[in-house]
Amino acid sequence: MNTVFKIFLSMSFSGGLLILTLLLGKRWLKDKISRQWQYYIWLVVILRLLLPFGPEVSLLGKTYQAVDWAVTRADALPARQPAPNIPGDAPAAGLEQKNEYASSPSESDTDVRPFQDIAVLLAEHIWLIWLVAALFLLIRKVTIYQGFMRYIRAGLTPVSDMELLDRLSIAAEQSGIKRPIELCVNPLVSSPLLTGFFHPCIVLPGTDVPEKDFSYIVLHELTHYKRRDIFFKWLIQVTVCLHWFNPLVHLMSSEITRACEFSCDEAVLSKIGSCNAQDYGKTLLDAMAAIGKYKENIGAVTLSENKQMLKERLGAIMKFKGQSKAVKLLTAALTLCVVLGASFVGVYSTVTAANTPNATNTEKLPLAQSGVLPENEWQDDSQADDDLPPENAISSSYEKQYIASMQADQYYEAGSLPLFDIAFSQLDKGAQESWLDRLYTDGSVAFFSAAVKRLDGNSSLPADFAEKAYADEQTAFFSILTDCMGEAELKLWLDRALEDGNIAFQSILFDKLQQNDVFDELQEKREKELEKAQAAEYRTAGVTMNGKDYYYEGQLVNIFLDIRPGKSFYTLNMNPKGTVNIKIVRDADNKITGAIYMTETEVAQLLEDMMDDD
Incomplete structure (x- = not known):
C-alpha cells in the first residue's frame, strides 16, 4: 500500500478516536462548559485530520509497526526455499523429498496466484480511488455553493433605508469590524444569513423588522463574520471530502x-x-415565522439553522450565565488533555515505515521469519520446523470465527470503529446477522x-x-440500508411508502432515486390541501386566514393557538403586528366548537413553555 495513503489512513483513524472521545464527553460537558469551547475544540480534531x-513514538506508530511486521512475517513464511545443495554433502532423504515437493507448485496455487496479484494491484492503487472520490465531492460542494449564490443574487435587492444602514454601521463599529458590511433583502431566504468571503453581506427576508429584533439579528450575523465562521465551515467541508470514507467525520461535521x-448565541x-x-x-x-423557498447552504451562516434545533437553542439561551473560575480552569485542563491526546495517538510516520522489515531485508530475519537458511549453514529438518508455527495453529474455521468474534466484541466495547470494521468482515453470515441485530438494538448507527x-x-x-427498520420507523437505519438497494428495489419501497402515506420514508427514497423535485411537488400539494381543509374548518369558528395571517372578528391575530386532544399535535402562529390572542376550542372528538380570547396568564405560560427545553 502507498506510504502516503498509509499516513493518511492513520490520520483518519486517530482523528476518529478524538471524535469519539468528544462525542462521548458531550453528554456531561453540554451544560457544564462554555459552548464556544465546545465549538472551537473541534479545530484540534480537524488539525489532526x-x-x-506527530511524535516519532506514538500509539498509531507502534500499532502500524506491529501490523506491518506481522504482514511481513506472514508473507515471508511461504517463501521458505530448499537449502542449497553443497557439493560433497548429501541431504537426508526426508529433507530431499520435502524440498522437491516445495519446489513444484500445486495446481491450486497456480489458480490462486492471479487473484493474489489483482488484490496486490488494488492495494497499491487504492489511493487513486480515494483521491478521485475526494476531488469529486469537493467539486460537487463548490458547484452547489455557486448555484446557491446565483439564486441568492438573482433575488437580491440592496437596502436603501438610511436608518437601517446607520444601525448596521454602528453595530459593526461596536463589534470592532472595520470592513464595510452590505445589507440586502431577498424574500426567498428562510432566515437572515451572512454570505461572502471577501465581500460580506447580511441578507434579510424583509426589512419590516422591529428595531430590537434588527439589532439582535445584525449582532448575531456580525458575530459570525468576526469569528470567520464561513471559513471554518469550508475547512470542515474540505476535511469531509478528504475523509469521505470515515463516517465519524460526517458525524463531526x-x-x-x-x-x-450555540456558540454564536453565547457570544451574543x-x-x-x-x-x-x-x-x-x-x-x-x-x-422562523417567515419561510422562504430556498434552504441555507454550506457557504452561509444563518440566524436560525432549522426548527428541530430551535427549542434546544432557546433552552440554552435561557440558561446562559457567565463562567466561574472553576469552569475556566476545567476548560484549560480539558483543552490540554485533548491536545496531548491528539499528540499521543499520532500518525503512521516515515520513521515507522523505515523501521519495519520488508521483503528486501528478509535475510536479516531469523529462519522462522524469513524461511531462508543462512548461507553455508545447514540445519536439521526438525529444527527448522521447530521455528515455524504448528501446522494446526488457527487452522480450523471455528477457531478463526471465534477469534474474529472476540475481536469484534472487544473493539465494539472500546468504541474503535475501524478495527471493528476489520473484525466484522471476517465473520460468517450467522455471526454478522447477530451483530447487526445487536447494533440495531443498541441504536449504534455508525457501527451499523x-x-x-x-x-x-x-x-x-x-x-x-430494511423490513424491520420500516416497521419500527427507524429512518436512520433504513437510510443506511437503501445504499444496498438497486433502483428497482428502491421504487418498490417508494410505492409502498406512498401507499402507507409514510412521508419520512418517502423523503429518503425520493432522495436516493434523485427525485427530490418530485417529492417537493408532492409535499407542496399536500400542504396546500391541508391548508385548504384547515382554513375551511377554522371558518366555522369565525377565524379567517389570509396567507400566514389569521383574523378573528375583523382583527389581526397576534398569537393563534390550536391544540388537538391529547396534545399530540398543535398549530401555533405568531404575528407581532396582531392585536388579539385567541385559541381554538375542540371537543373530545377533535371537532371545533369555537374560538375564545386567551388570557394574559395563558399567553405568559405559553411563552414560558416555549423557552423550557423540557
Whole structure:
C-alpha cells in the first residue's frame, strides 16, 4: 500500500478516536462548559485530520509497526526455499523429498496466484480511488455553493433605508469590524444569513423588522463574520471530502454545525447580557415565522439553522450565565488533555515505515521469519520446523470465527470503529446477522453503517433489516440500508411508502432515486390541501386566514393557538403586528366548537413553555 495513503489512513483513524472521545464527553460537558469551547475544540480534531505530523513514538506508530511486521512475517513464511545443495554433502532423504515437493507448485496455487496479484494491484492503487472520490465531492460542494449564490443574487435587492444602514454601521463599529458590511433583502431566504468571503453581506427576508429584533439579528450575523465562521465551515467541508470514507467525520461535521449556532448565541448574550435573553430568544422565534423557498447552504451562516434545533437553542439561551473560575480552569485542563491526546495517538510516520522489515531485508530475519537458511549453514529438518508455527495453529474455521468474534466484541466495547470494521468482515453470515441485530438494538448507527458496507453483495440481511427498520420507523437505519438497494428495489419501497402515506420514508427514497423535485411537488400539494381543509374548518369558528395571517372578528391575530386532544399535535402562529390572542376550542372528538380570547396568564405560560427545553 502507498506510504502516503498509509499516513493518511492513520490520520483518519486517530482523528476518529478524538471524535469519539468528544462525542462521548458531550453528554456531561453540554451544560457544564462554555459552548464556544465546545465549538472551537473541534479545530484540534480537524488539525489532526489534516496535518500529517506527530511524535516519532506514538500509539498509531507502534500499532502500524506491529501490523506491518506481522504482514511481513506472514508473507515471508511461504517463501521458505530448499537449502542449497553443497557439493560433497548429501541431504537426508526426508529433507530431499520435502524440498522437491516445495519446489513444484500445486495446481491450486497456480489458480490462486492471479487473484493474489489483482488484490496486490488494488492495494497499491487504492489511493487513486480515494483521491478521485475526494476531488469529486469537493467539486460537487463548490458547484452547489455557486448555484446557491446565483439564486441568492438573482433575488437580491440592496437596502436603501438610511436608518437601517446607520444601525448596521454602528453595530459593526461596536463589534470592532472595520470592513464595510452590505445589507440586502431577498424574500426567498428562510432566515437572515451572512454570505461572502471577501465581500460580506447580511441578507434579510424583509426589512419590516422591529428595531430590537434588527439589532439582535445584525449582532448575531456580525458575530459570525468576526469569528470567520464561513471559513471554518469550508475547512470542515474540505476535511469531509478528504475523509469521505470515515463516517465519524460526517458525524463531526453535523456536530460542528450545531455547535456553531450555540456558540454564536453565547457570544451574543455575553455582549447584550443575560437580562436580554428572553428578547433574544423571541427574535429567533420571529425569524422562523417567515419561510422562504430556498434552504441555507454550506457557504452561509444563518440566524436560525432549522426548527428541530430551535427549542434546544432557546433552552440554552435561557440558561446562559457567565463562567466561574472553576469552569475556566476545567476548560484549560480539558483543552490540554485533548491536545496531548491528539499528540499521543499520532500518525503512521516515515520513521515507522523505515523501521519495519520488508521483503528486501528478509535475510536479516531469523529462519522462522524469513524461511531462508543462512548461507553455508545447514540445519536439521526438525529444527527448522521447530521455528515455524504448528501446522494446526488457527487452522480450523471455528477457531478463526471465534477469534474474529472476540475481536469484534472487544473493539465494539472500546468504541474503535475501524478495527471493528476489520473484525466484522471476517465473520460468517450467522455471526454478522447477530451483530447487526445487536447494533440495531443498541441504536449504534455508525457501527451499523460500517457493518452493512461489509456484507456480501448477495446477502439477504439488508432486505431483512430494511423490513424491520420500516416497521419500527427507524429512518436512520433504513437510510443506511437503501445504499444496498438497486433502483428497482428502491421504487418498490417508494410505492409502498406512498401507499402507507409514510412521508419520512418517502423523503429518503425520493432522495436516493434523485427525485427530490418530485417529492417537493408532492409535499407542496399536500400542504396546500391541508391548508385548504384547515382554513375551511377554522371558518366555522369565525377565524379567517389570509396567507400566514389569521383574523378573528375583523382583527389581526397576534398569537393563534390550536391544540388537538391529547396534545399530540398543535398549530401555533405568531404575528407581532396582531392585536388579539385567541385559541381554538375542540371537543373530545377533535371537532371545533369555537374560538375564545386567551388570557394574559395563558399567553405568559405559553411563552414560558416555549423557552423550557423540557
